[in-house]
Amino acid sequence: MNASRNRKARQLTSQVAEMGAATPLVIAQRMHRMFGQGHPPGPKEWPEMQRMVTEKMMAFGQGWQAMSLRTLTMWQSQWMAMMMQGNPWLGGKTPPTPSHLLARSQRDMLDVLSKGVAPLHKAALANARRLGPGRAR
Numbered sequence: 001m002n003a004s005r006n007r008k009a010r011q012l013t014s015q016v017a018e019m020g021a022a023t024p025l026v027i028a029q030r031m032h033r034m035f036g037q038g039h040p041p042g043p044k045e046w047p048e049m050q051r052m053v054t055e056k057m058m059a060f061g062q063g064w065q066a067m068s069l070r071t072l073t074m075w076q077s078q079w080m081a082m083m084m085q086g087n088p089w090l091g092g093k094t095p096p097t098p099s100h101l102l103a104r105s106q107r108d109m110l111d112v113l114s115k116g117v118a119p120l121h122k123a124a125l126a127n128a129r130r131l132g133p134g135r136a137r
Helices: 003-035 046-085 098-131
Strands: none
Touching: 003 046, 003 098, 046 098
């Protein structure tokens, strides 16, 4: 793996680890707020419950959209590269090697995953800051 892919892999791993640490804290804080006063949740807790649902839908939707767009552009660029590399009339000199195609696919898939994780990571960390210990209701 080259330096760029290593950096992307470390960044993706870091984002997933941060989400893994922030998510249980946010869930615990929200559960305490919703059911700390008894069941059913009080009227003050309803906005937080609604926010919880809508922000998840938005983050997942943004992630899927970004992954879909990156996958489409990835396929287009790989197809064009394969067409050009083996065709001297289009400026290509040598056909791609299997290791070149594998390296390109790994880099592109890291990009796709990063695009999908980014909105979830952003929402999870924003919630952890907003709902963290010591925050006012």
